[in-house]
Amino acid sequence: MYGIGILKTFGVTVGRFVTTFADDLKWFLKGGFGKRYSPEALPERQSPRGRGVFTVQYPNEKLIVPENYRSFPFQVIDPETGKTRCTACGICAKACPPQCIWIVRAMDPETGKAKREPAEFFIDVSICMSCGFCVEVCPFDAIKMDHDYEIATYGRDAGEFVWDLERLSKPLAHHAAIHPTQYAAEKAEQEQKAAQKKARQ
Amino acid sequence: MAEEILISQPTTEALSTLEQHFPGAAQPAEYEGIVIAPGHLGKVASFLRDQLGYDYLSLVTGVDYPEATAQFPARFETTYHLFRSKGGGPLVLHVHANRDDPVVPSVVGVWPGASVHERETWDLMGIRFEGHPDLRRILLWEGYEGHPLRKDWHEVYYEEEKKPFSSRHPEGRPVQAEERAPLGCNLRYPPDWSPDSWEPQAEMRVYAPMDEHVGDNGRSMPTDQVVINFGPQHPSTHGVLRMVARLDGETIQQLEPVLGYLHRCHEKIGERNTWLANMPFTDRLDYVCSMSNNFGYAVAVEKLMGVEVPERAEYIRVIMAELTRIMNHFVSIGFFTNDIGVYLTFMLYALEERELIIDLFEMASGSRMMCNYFRFGGVARDLPEGWLSVAKELVYERIPRRVEEFEKLCLENEVFRARTIGVSALPADVAVAYGCTGPLLRACGVPYDVRRAEPYSIYDEFDWDVAVGHNGDIYDRFKVRLEEMRQSLRILRQALERLPDGPIQSKKVQATAKVPAGEAYGRVEAPKGELGFYVVSDGTANPYRYRIRTPSFANLGVLGKISRGHLVADVVAILASIDITLGEVDR
Numbered sequence: 030m031y032g033i034g035i036l037k038t039f040g041v042t043v044g045r046f047v048t049t050f051a052d053d054l055k056w057f058l059k060g061g062f063g064k065r066y067s068p069e070a071l072p073e074r075q076s077p078r079g080r081g082v083f084t085v086q087y088p089n090e091k092l093i094v095p096e097n098y099r100s101f102p103f104q105v106i107d108p109e110t111g112k113t114r115c116t117a118c119g120i121c122a123k124a125c126p127p128q129c130i131w132i133v134r135a136m137d138p139e140t141g142k143a144k145r146e147p148a149e150f151f152i153d154v155s156i157c158m159s160c161g162f163c164v165e166v167c168p169f170d171a172i173k174m175d176h177d178y179e180i181a182t183y184g185r186d187a188g189e190f191v192w193d194l195e196r197l198s199k200p201l202a203h204h205a206a207i208h209p210t211q212y213a214a215e216k217a218e219q220e221q222k223a224a225q226k227k228a229r230q
Numbered sequence: 231m232a233e234e235i236l237i238s239q240p241t242t243e244a245l246s247t248l249e250q251h252f253p254g255a256a257q258p259a260e261y262e263g264i265v266i267a268p269g270h271l272g273k274v275a276s277f278l279r280d281q282l283g284y285d286y287l288s289l290v291t292g293v294d295y296p297e298a299t300a301q302f303p304a305r306f307e308t309t310y311h312l313f314r315s316k317g318g319g320p321l322v323l324h325v326h327a328n329r330d331d332p333v334v335p336s337v338v339g340v341w342p343g344a345s346v347h348e349r350e351t352w353d354l355m356g357i358r359f360e361g362h363p364d365l366r367r368i369l370l371w372e373g374y375e376g377h378p379l380r381k382d383w384h385e386v387y388y389e390e391e392k393k394p395f396s397s398r399h400p401e402g403r404p405v406q407a408e409e410r411a412p413l414g415c416n417l418r419y420p421p422d423w424s425p426d427s428w429e430p431q432a433e434m435r436v437y438a439p440m441d442e443h444v445g446d447n448g449r450s451m452p453t454d455q456v457v458i459n460f461g462p463q464h465p466s467t468h469g470v471l472r473m474v475a476r477l478d479g480e481t482i483q484q485l486e487p488v489l490g491y492l493h494r495c496h497e498k499i500g501e502r503n504t505w506l507a508n509m510p511f512t513d514r515l516d517y518v519c520s521m522s523n524n525f526g527y528a529v530a531v532e533k534l535m536g537v538e539v540p541e542r543a544e545y546i547r548v549i550m551a552e553l554t555r556i557m558n559h560f561v562s563i564g565f566f567t568n569d570i571g572v573y574l575t576f577m578l579y580a581l582e583e584r585e586l587i588i589d590l591f592e593m594a595s596g597s598r599m600m601c602n603y604f605r606f607g608g609v610a611r612d613l614p615e616g617w618l619s620v621a622k623e624l625v626y627e628r629i630p631r632r633v634e635e636f637e638k639l640c641l642e643n644e645v646f647r648a649r650t651i652g653v654s655a656l657p658a659d660v661a662v663a664y665g666c667t668g669p670l671l672r673a674c675g676v677p678y679d680v681r682r683a684e685p686y687s688i689y690d691e692f693d694w695d696v697a698v699g700h701n702g703d704i705y706d707r708f709k710v711r712l713e714e715m716r717q718s719l720r721i722l723r724q725a726l727e728r729l730p731d732g733p734i735q736s737k738k739v740q741a742t743a744k745v746p747a748g749e750a751y752g753r754v755e756a757p758k759g760e761l762g763f764y765v766v767s768d769g770t771a772n773p774y775r776y777r778i779r780t781p782s783f784a785n786l787g788v789l790g791k792i793s794r795g796h797l798v799a800d801v802v803a804i805l806a807s808i809d810i811t812l813g814e815v816d817r
Contacts, residue, residue, distance in 0.1 A: 034642035041635055042575060075589070077623040083582045095589075097596040097614060123394040124741030126507035131399050151404050160510035160602045165610070166741055174596065191404040210615070 052081030066090060096208055099161045099174035101154050101192075103199045113198060114171035117147040121163035121172055129153040130163065152197060154180075155190035170215055175199070176207045244282065244321055251277060260301045261749040261766075263309075263322025268334055271325055275340040284312040284321055285662050286678075287337070288753070289762055289779040290347035292355035294381045296329065306332040306357050309764070310344075311751055311779075315662045315676055317683035320751055327357060336362040343665025346787040347779075354379040354497070369490040369816060373425060375418040378498050385498070386418060387411035392772045393503050394742065455483060458798070462491045466569050466802040469812030475793075475801065482801060485793045487786055492816035500776035505531055505767075506606065506741050508776065513600040515780060516814040518561055519554040521591065522756040524604035529686050530752025530763035531606055534745050542732040543608035544688045549621070549725050550591070550603065551754070552718040556629060557587040558757035558809075559711040563636055566708065566806040570649050576639055583632050586624055593617050606743075608735030618726065625722045633715050640708060650705035654792040654804045657702065664788040668759025668781050669710045670808055674702035680755040692721045704807040742771045749775075758782055758809050778817060782810035 056065035064070060066086060072093060073079060085092055104113045115132075122130040135148035163172050182189045205212040245264055248256040255270035266274050278284040288311040298304050310323040327334050336359035337344045348359045349368040356377030359365055367374070376383050387410050389395055399405055419425070460466075460473040467473070470491035476484040496515065500508050512527045513520035525547060532539065539547075564580025588598040593614055595603035603610050640646050656666070658674040671678055679696045681689040697713035699706030747769035753762035759781025766775035785808050793801050 031644060034644045034647070037638050038643045041639055045579070077586055077620065077628045083585065095593040095596075095614070097594065097611065098592060099596040120741075124507070126393075126503060126510055128393060128395050128398050131397075131404060151399075153404060153406065156407065158510055159597065159600065161596060161610075162507070162510070162741060190406065 049081040094176050094178075096210055098176055099159050099164075100178045101157055101159060101175055101180070102152060102163055102172050102197070103175045103203075104150065104194065104197045105171055105173055105204050106198050106200050108201055112146065113150075113194070114169050115147050115150060116145040116169055116171070117143075117150075118168070120166050120168065124162045124166045126160055126162065127156045127158055129156045147194065150194040150197065151191050153191045155185075173204050173208065241321065244278070247282070248274060248277075259322070259324045260299060261747075263324055265302075265324045265326065268325050268327065271323075271335045271337065272339070274323075275337045278312060278321070279340055282321075283314045283316065285341075286313045286315045287311070287341035287344050287347075287665055288313055288320070288760065289751070289764060289777070290337070290344050290351060291764055291775075291777045291779075292351045292357045292379070293766055293775045294355065294379065296381050302326065304329055306355065308334050308351065308357055310337070311762070311764070313683070315678050317678070319684055322751070332357040333360050334358070335360050336365075338362055341665065342663050343784065343787055346783065347665075350783075353377070354495075356380060367490075369493045371490065372430070373419050373423055373428060375420045378495055379501075386416050391502070392770075393507060453479070460801070462488075467805065468565065468810055469815075471805075471810070471812055471815065473789075473801065473805075475798070477798065480797050480799075482793050482796055482798065485790045485801065487789055489783075489786070490816055492812045494817070496817040497776050497778065501773055503773070504742050504771050505745050505773060506739060506743065508773070509604065510600065510602040512778075513602055514813060515778065515817060516756065516758065516761075516782070516811045517599055518811055519558045519757050520599060520601045521550040521554040521603060522754060522761060524601065525551050525687075526752055526754040526756065526761045526763050528604040528606060528752075529754055530750050530765050531745065533750035533752055534748050534765060534767055535606055535739075536746070537607040537739070538736050539607055539687075540733045540736055541688075541730050543734045543736075545725050545729045546609050546613065546734065547604065547687055548689065548692075549722060549729070550594070550601075550609075552722050552725070553587050553590065553621075555718045555757040556715050557584045559715050560584050560632075560636075562757075562806075562809045563640065563708060563711060566803070567640065567646075569802045569806040570646070576636075579632075579639075580636070583629060586628070590617065590621055590624070593620070605735055606739045607737055608733070612734050618729070621722075622726055625719055625726060629715075630719060633712060633719070637712055641705075641712070647705065649800075649803060650708065650807075651703060652701075653704045653800050654796060654807070655701055655703040656788065656792050660791070661702065661788070664791070665784045666759070666788055667784065668755075668757070668809075669697075669707050669714065670759065670785050670788075672697060673699035673706035673710045675700050680753055680760050684753070686752075686754060689721075692724050694720050704803055707807045744769060744771050745773075753779070756781055758811070758814070759785060780814040780817065782808075782812075782814045783817075786810060786815060 053065060056070060060067070071090060074083070075085070075092065104115060106112065107114050117132050117134040119132055122132055129152055131151040132147050133149040135144040135146045136142070137144050161174055164174055241263055245256055245258060248264065252270050252274060255267050255274060256264045259265045291309050293307045293309060295305050295307060306327045306329060308325045308327070312321045312323065325334050334357055336348055338348065339361065345362070345364070346368065348362055349365060351357050352359060352365055353367040353369055354377055378385070387407065389398070455476055455478050457474060457476050460475065462470040462472040472488040472491065474486045474488060475482050496511065500511060503511065509524060509527060512523040515523045560580040560583045564577035567576040568574060591601050592598045594617060595601040595610065656674050658676050661671050661674045662676060667678065675698055677696045677698045680686070682696050694717045697710045697717055699710045745767045747767050749764070749766040751762055751764045753760055760779070761781055762779035764775070764777040764779065765773055768774040789805065789808065793804055796804065
């Protein structure tokens, strides 16, 4: 009969409408008002099991960022030396597709020789495409991708978008906190290397 | 018998066959394929189409050789990639033209689909196609100086020929791109051209016939025809596409898509980049399905490099590509319902599923849309813990139900049927001749799918069917899309079940790795149709030529033809049913 299809379509939308309230009720029975928008409920709501209203109440709620997420690079500061792990080798600057990394190697004022550390390190984040190649090619684990995505600014001068070493530096603890699996793997590898070195001596 | 041999070894056999029929017209090319003498091209093309069955022209492009190479002198080279719509490998034709006044006969008469590709080659490479009915610029405008893909052409903010640049900051301080090419100083006009006396050609072509039709519509009341502009800022054009349409009442008499509003000369950027550095740039082509774009580029360059892909990586690639297909079809159907007037309800249902799939991409690759996940010889990183269980939950539980729901929403709904059945029916032979691919072609009843016609990766190991329609109208296009989602789920179930352990990359490819000299055409079945990457290497770390055959661009070539005689409101539906992304059309 003509019109059955339209009724079926309405059936789907009405079903969704009912599900929304059913889901609200489910969370209400679990923990009262506001439970649905609590941090414990968010992972379930955003998973394939999620029903009802799918949206996230940003900025009151924020999506859970996975470990691999990449926004912009940062330099890892080693707590032992208080300096960056970067040796100014320039591999990342070569691999960078939009060529947004600029490194100036530090010079030893006494001997006049190049040191294995950067004097200046710039990333132009206005042309950085967040591809993560710099992290992949870095042999010293000195550069990592950050999770911070709230970095909009009011100006558009070079000062706002060309980040220098100071702006890029973040402590090792930050890396360990946002990349727990990766950090554990790096640490295990380092310890293994140290043990091998000891065994050889 | 002869046909079977031709499928296994197209080039050598075709060469000897052509030698028999057209003595002196053909000779082997430098890397791959056959060089045809320009004078013979028209006859050879008809012969190949009618006698040998090469009815589908995938790509026409040009390559600039300002220096003489080992075998041939300095030249422009046009390259044609021909396929059979029955399946099989490519037959590659090359035609040489001299560098001072490059002219090549057009093949639009044999394959009408060549029209858009020839226009693009004229636009970007400056090769004139004699006999082309409408040889105008397609991506750039008339006030643009030169042909950018020529090797001796440099942009206004030119820095260096190839990356990695020696220094991006020669003054010793960071400089932003805007300082280097300030507004107002970043364009050049052709010498005999002025913006004041300029008449846009696209409009003129549609406006001109108006005068002929004034007061003459064969009806009792004499009426005028009107020209209207759709876009480029119009919510139903899916981006910055513009359509100029001449109407009689509400009926479309003529329609002309105007492209190029999102053009960024991706190919010139690609030729400056290193091979690997192009990978994240391919994400930006069809920004809805970046995984498929990665896939196509990886397949093309791996052909040149000859690297093997480990089994686990192949499975991961297939899983990602099929998830992308499901996601794209959800988006396509969702936006279509928006376009025909259901507004946001179903679109948001579709985006919900897309959200869950891009969450998976984000977990694996680190980015929701610009995945940059594929590498030459594998994928960037292994699947994280917990990925498989979420993927299985989606593939086994959630998406099948949603596909069913969408079938209910669309295919049975009388309003949807009234708007789609019988609208813009495209005959199968026209679709093949115009080089249409993807659901648009399969809805006409041509079971052409690159995954089956010329299997790449490990698609021949899975059990699945090619979704085919019958009538070629909008309704069938969506029926095919829904069926394809089912088939993708079928592939995904097998792939997730059989996913082996092992390495994910055969060998780490350096960012500035050199690629052996040669040329390759890698094509994959992207959700929107056949996506091809034509790459030429001269043995260095940067591509010599990098050309992308995008499905949206090729499919748009038929838009004017299938819109004629339909209502204005239907044009929106027709455009949505072709399923285009402007990032890919304009590149």
